[in-house]
Amino acid sequence: LRATVSAIQKETGFINGIIIVLHDITEQEKIDQDRREFVANVSHELRTPLTTMRSYLDALAEGAWQDKEIAPSFLHVTQTETERMIRLVNDLLQLSKLDSEDYRFSRDPVNFVKFYHYIIDRFEMTIEQGITFVRELPDEAIYVAVDQDKITQVLDNIISNAIKYSPEGGTITFSIEQHTHEIVVSIKDQGMGIPKSNLSKIFERFYRVDKARTRKLGGTGLGLAIAKEIIEAHDGRIWAESKEGVGTSIYFTLPIESENDEEWE
Ligand code: ADP
Numbered sequence: 001l002r003a004t005v006s007a008i009q010k011e012t013g014f015i016n017g018i019i020i021v022l023h024d025i026t027e028q029e030k031i032d033q034d035r036r037e038f039v040a041n042v043s044h045e046l047r048t049p050l051t052t053m054r055s056y057l058d059a060l061a062e063g064a065w066q067d068k069e070i071a072p073s074f075l076h077v078t079q080t081e082t083e084r085m086i087r088l089v090n091d092l093l094q095l096s097k098l099d100s101e102d103y104r105f106s107r108d109p110v111n112f113v114k115f116y117h118y119i120i121d122r123f124e125m126t127i128e129q130g131i132t133f134v135r136e137l138p139d140e141a142i143y144v145a146v147d148q149d150k151i152t153q154v155l156d157n158i159i160s161n162a163i164k165y166s167p168e169g170g171t172i173t174f175s176i177e178q179h180t181h182e183i184v185v186s187i188k189d190q191g192m193g194i195p196k197s198n199l200s201k202i203f204e205r206f207y208r209v210d211k212a213r214t215r216k217l218g219g220t221g222l223g224l225a226i227a228k229e230i231i232e233a234h235d236g237r238i239w240a241e242s243k244e245g246v247g248t249s250i251y252f253t254l255p256i257e258s259e260n261d262e263e264w265e
Pocket residue numbers: 157161162165189191192193194202203207208209210214218219220221222223224225248
């Protein structure tokens with residue numbers, strides 16, 4: 001609710017009345033406000049790499065291109081910044097696709113245990129020395145109806161964060177817990193953790209706990225927002241638990257469909 005107060009003043013200067021108007025900030029206004037904020041964020045996120053590139057390109061144009069020492073490193077900066085913009089635009093396109101109402105998921109029954117192993121294997125192949133992967137996964141198959149490409153993206157975003165924030169010698173633990181109607185999937189790291197007051201915000205678009213540091217690590221601030229959209233579209237929930245200096249766990253649920261459900265017919 002927003003209140004506007006105005007005074008009714010006579011020519012003599014006396015105030016003989018006050019009008020208070022109460023505005024109900026409607027859902028639409030909230031949406032408009034979010035949209036304006038989103039556009040401002042996007043513009044800011046794009047302006048930063050663009051202004052960086054402009055200064056390096058200016059320096060190159062003014063003569064640095066002839067300097068064999070400096071030129072390669074200046075070009076490298078412009079390449080890095082270009083890559084960051086491409087990542088950002090790809091993430092934005094992904095979000096806008098998820099936002100559009102006629103976007104359809106193709107959900108098929110998948111043995112989630114096997115699928116999770118496959119995703120973890122992929123990361124284990126590329127991981128640098130110094131991080132250990134631990135799997136706490138059931139032996140038997142658990143069938144869940146998912147859009148494999150989309151859930152791959154969710155896991156990619158969460159696991160790459162876990163790796164990014166893991167210390168040298170850290171362990172990342174992957175697990176699946178089976179309940180009657182859902183599975184709980186988790187990824188637990190031993191990184192620096194997230195302060196309690198920031199914890200619920202990490203799933204918001206563009207939110208980063210430490211802007212300067214995470215930018216350097218190449219983040220767009222959209223990874224977990226995308227993960228949340230995808231999990232909610234699968235009728236699941238996603239949340240984080242964290243302790244500073246101890247580590248972070250990201251959890252998400254996926255419903256287990258019974259064979260009588262419509263989706264399976
Ligand atoms: P980014 O692209 O910046 O990683 P995300 O949406 O994936 O964006 O994450 C949002 C923010 O949450 C990150 O910038 C980081 O501050 C914090 N965060 C996410 N995962 C972790 C983690 N495993 N450990 C510590 N901080 C994390």
